[in-house]
Amino acid sequence: MPGNVGRRMPRLEDDRLLRGNGMYLDDIHLSGSLHAHFVRSMHANARIAGIDVEGARRAPGVRLVLTGHDLGDLNGPLPLLGPHPSLLAPRTQRPLAVDRVRYVGEAIVMIVAEDRYLAEDAADLVQIDYEPLPEVVEFGDARRGDRFVHDDIAGNVAAVVSQVRGDPDEVIRSAPHTLALSLDIERSCGSPLEGRGVLADWDPRRQKLTVFDSTQSPVAIRQGLSRILDVPLDRLEVSAPDVGGGFGTKIMLFYPEEVLVPYAALRLSRPVKWTEDRWEHFISANQERGQHHEAVVAFDDDGRILAVTTDFDHDTGAYVPYGIAVPAVTGTHLPGQYDIAHYRYSGRVLYTNKPPVSPYRGAGRPQGVFVMERLIGAVAKRLGTEPWRVRRANLIPSSAFPYDTGLELHDRSRAIYDSGSYVEGFDRMLSHVGVEAFRERQRAARAEGRHLGLGMATYVEGTGVGPYEGCAATLNSSGRIVLEVSVPSQGQGHATTFAQIAADVIGCAAERVHVVTAAGGPTAVGHGTFGSRAAVMSGNAVAAAAQALRTKILAAASVLLECAAEDLETRDGNVFVRGAENARVSLADIASGANPIQYPGTDRPTPWVSREPGSDAPVSLSATEYFRSGQWVFGSGAHGVLVEVDPGTGRVTIDQYVVVHDCGRVINPLVVDGQVVGGLIQGIGGALLERLTFADNGQPTTTSFLNFHLPTVDDLPPLILDHLETPSPWNPLGIKGTGEAGIIPVAAAIAEAIEDALSPFEFPVTSMPLFPAEIRTAIDRTEP
Structure with a gap:
């Protein structure tokens, strides 16, 4: 596919973003929005003897205060992503801690108020009675046998992962040389420029829940929220706006906030918003490496x-x-x-x-x-x-x-x-x-x-x-190609690379291809952006969808040009009769063929192409294809x-x-x-x-x-x-x-x-x- 693929092409999305025209989660303002704040544990390991939130409930501007007890069955363990036989004792977090906290930063109380300042003021009125327990901080603490993160898990062992190839122990015993090293890598974190954030709105008239989430996987969030909150998928839309960095930190299904903010919107029938500050990111966002x-x-x-x-x-x-x-x-x-x-x-x-x-x-x-x-x-x-x-x-x-x-x-x-x-x-x-x-x-x-x-x-x-990603490709009435994918971008350049792939298949400039992330609505056709998978999975889905769309374009053009589709080729946004350069039709003309219009300066209207050649089926200049692996x-x-x-x-x-x-x-x-x-x-x-x-x-x-x-x-x-x-x-x-x-x-x-x-x-x-x-x-x- 010569032309666009392999070209050192400037990124199509950069002009908008560099001019400050990005739309990140905190840029979205819905009328009447309330704001959430979370009271978080100040102890790494402690029992909770009591929680008093009455003062917070009476505070000015407060509209909702939730503890784990208030959530009932909703406060069950959050989903485990990737169950595996090696997991001996898997434990996932509850939306709000009830009787035990296990790290500094764990959410205990949610406060929703007219603005973030009032919510934080009310948080100062929450009284929590802690009974501190011995902390498990380093590996030596975990192994010593008298300190526990979860009281029922001996040795603090969540899993044992192991594999063997060949017979290494025997080879080591008989080898000419051996040596041993003790090695460490310490904890770190993703530190995206934009922290986590969620905005949810429940419309009681339309019976629809709309969620904006700074996430790498809105499809998974949508599917999970549907089950957890018992909202039918056709009444739930989750989308990721521009995401200011993820690096894995925003891949989770779920953080407590991603459940509780939509739940509060359902309870209050008003938009509810939460954005993470940098202190919260350091103490409550997921980490790695150690x-x-x-x-x-x-x-x-x-x-x-x-x-x-x-x-x-x-x-x-x-x-x-x-x-x-x-x-x-x-x-x-x-x-x-x-x-x-x-x-x-x-x-x-x-x-x-x-x-x-x-x-x-x-x-x-x-x-x-x-x-x-x-x-x-x-x-x-x-x-x-x-x-x-x-x-x-x-x-x-x-x-x-x-x-x-x-x-x-x-x-x-x-x-x-x-x-x-x-x-x-x-x-x-x-x-x-x-x-x-x-x-x-x-x-x-x-x-x-x-x-x-x-x-x-x-x-x-x-x-x-894998397992798959999909792409819906459409030729719109202006002659532009629109690609709908389910992999949101956090800076990877999807709008450019996917456009290059589709442009080479169809035969047009990459600038004529528009990439849309339809990740969380009814047209969702994939999973998300993680594990260096977007180019492989979505890229090949884009190529397949573009090829299927090209076939339909040629079928429509064959009617307009009165020739067989196999005699046609595409180039520079036009379809040509092979060997007859003057016999051509543009993608825009093809797209408008199902609705003929006479444009100024033209001799005649675009011919009507209402049916696929040799078929009673209406023309459809769109195609959805998947790549599975x-x-x-x-x-x-x-x-x-x-x-x-x-x-x-x-x-x-x-x-x-x-x-x-x-x-x-x-x-x-x-x-x-x-x-x-x-x-x-x-x-x-x-x-x-x-x-x-x-x-x-x-x-x-x-x-x-x-x-x-x-x-x-x-x-x-x-x-x-x-x-x-x-x-x-x-x-x-x-x-x-x-x-x-x-x-x-x-x-x-x-x-x-x-x-x-x-x-x-x-x-x-x-x-x-x-x-x-x-x-x-x-x-x-x-x-x-």
């Missing part, structure tokens, strides 16, 4: 990796709303691009008194890559060789694809790498880095007292999770990073970063670059700046951007970005997802670079993120 690994690697004298095992703890917080997805993805993605015949992972999913965990960009993959790449660095150090040599010796060859990892993903599908060229991608990265030239600079710098370091990492990214497709890449570390301050400066990335066929290089670079800058934040911390009593100590430092444009280093395209054989467009790729290997690559820079100090990097003070402290202990 894991501790005990990993072992077996290898031979040539650096061939013979076996790997990891036993790890995964911090799931107080509840497990998203099943085992994150720890299972860690386990299945840990071997990455390396051909390791013998492998085992076993992860304990542990409850703690912290906010619940659900996927955050990368979703378990950064942890797995960090472990695998730290093992490779340790192997290279033991053998006295360069880490890149160990990596290259263990890469899966191109001849091995499709490559069956022997592992099962958390949705029960098989982890089979569909395509790739890992050696070529790695060699491109090496060429861009220039290892030998860097080593010369490094030696010269050390002679001057400066410490430069080189780090690398590779990864795979399972993308395109039960098999993930795997993107991949290799990163290289050059850093300088100041031993006096511990500051890390990134001098250059290299990314070689493979997402199959590239629809729009500009959009892919944006996704990869966006992930990269988030990865830098996760490696050097961002860490959620908690006091011993479970109180969060990072509750604003004053002590949780996001990366800025100043943290983006000089960058070399290179694309490698190995089309996937498992979808017609040959594409793979790319939304999470950029973040996955960043912490691992930077860790190796820091360790390399500080090799004279024998400074091992075993945890991420790593702050300057920690580097300085470690150097003080190991001065050469």
Whole structure:
């Protein structure tokens, strides 16, 4: 499909958004709206002996105060997304806590008032009698046996996830060399520019509930709300307006607020709105990352990796709303691009008194890559060789694809790498880095007292999770193509990439294609935006729907041009008779053919095309098609990073970063670059700046951007970005997802670079993120 696909086309949606014409949730104002505020727990673990809300109910402007007791059966456990046999004791949150709170920030009381200020004033009048309990904050607390997040769950174990390939324990026992590492990655969070938010309106005359939700999955929210609130689907519409970032934080089904705000609108027959402030985001939005690994690697004298095992703890917080997805993805993605015949992972999913965990960009993959790449660095150090040599010796060859990892993903599908060229991608990265030239600079710098370091990492990214997405394509009366999809955008560029795909199929400019997210209404045809799936699933659905629409366009044009449809071709928004350029009709003329109008300056009206040729069926210039897949497709890449570390301050400066990335066929290089670079800058934040911390009593100590430092444009280093395209054989467009790729290997690559820079100090990097003070402290202990 030459033309639009593959073109570095500016994003169609950017002009509106950059001019401040976006419509985010808090920009939507409905007449008569009330505003909600939530009283949240100030204890990490406590029994609730009593709740007194009478003062709040009498406060000025208050229209509704709800406790869990007021909700009755509605206050049951919220849905569990992704049930799995590995879940031994799944617990999900209730909309409002009744007799126990399990993390600071858990909602206890909902107050609805005429404005947010009055609701917050009324919240000060709520009195809650707490009986504090011993807190489970760290993994050691969870394992000690005398502290419990849920009293009926021994050891605080929610699940155990494990798989094995080959016989790693026997190989480790007999291997020429083995080594073990203890490794940690700390908690972090998505921090989208726009927090969560919900606005709901119940119209008693039309008996219709309309919900606006800053969510990545309005279809799932609509279906769930219909069941929970007992509102028929045909009387319920859920839509995601412009969403100011998601990164997985807004994928949840459900947060308590997403149930309670619509419920309050039903109760009051008035619009009810809630928008999350930044403090609420830090204490009550879902988080991710926290894991501790005990990993072992077996290898031979040539650096061939013979076996790997990891036993790890995964911090799931107080509840497990998203099943085992994150720890299972860690386990299945840990071997990455390396051909390791013998492998085992076993992860304990542990409850703690912290906010619940659900996927955050990368979703378990950064942890797995960090472990695998730290093992490779340790192997290279033991053998006295360069880490890149160990990596290259263990890469899966191109001849091995499709490559069956022997592992099962958390949705029960098989982890089979569909395509790739890992050696070529790695060699491109090496060429861009220039290892030998860097080593010369490094030696010269050390002679001057400066410490430069080189780090690398590779990864795979399972993308395109099913089961399906759909697209409805229509040719409207102005000759524009309208695409309705169910994957809302949070910055991914759907309006551009889907337009490019449809434009090439139909034969028009991408600017003539308009993409609409009809995600939460009766025309919903899919699931949502998560798991790097939109381009794979919706992109192929768009191509199928556009092809079906093109067939109908040609059928209609054949009547107008009085020829057979197979003699026609489309180009530049027109349909031509092949070999007769002057015999043509525009898409606009075709669209108006069912309603003939004589336009000024034309000789005759457009002929009436009321029936399909050879049929009594009316002309329908629209088509709906679906793309279904039960098999993930795997993107991949290799990163290289050059850093300088100041031993006096511990500051890390990134001098250059290299990314070689493979997402199959590239629809729009500009959009892919944006996704990869966006992930990269988030990865830098996760490696050097961002860490959620908690006091011993479970109180969060990072509750604003004053002590949780996001990366800025100043943290983006000089960058070399290179694309490698190995089309996937498992979808017609040959594409793979790319939304999470950029973040996955960043912490691992930077860790190796820091360790390399500080090799004279024998400074091992075993945890991420790593702050300057920690580097300085470690150097003080190991001065050469």
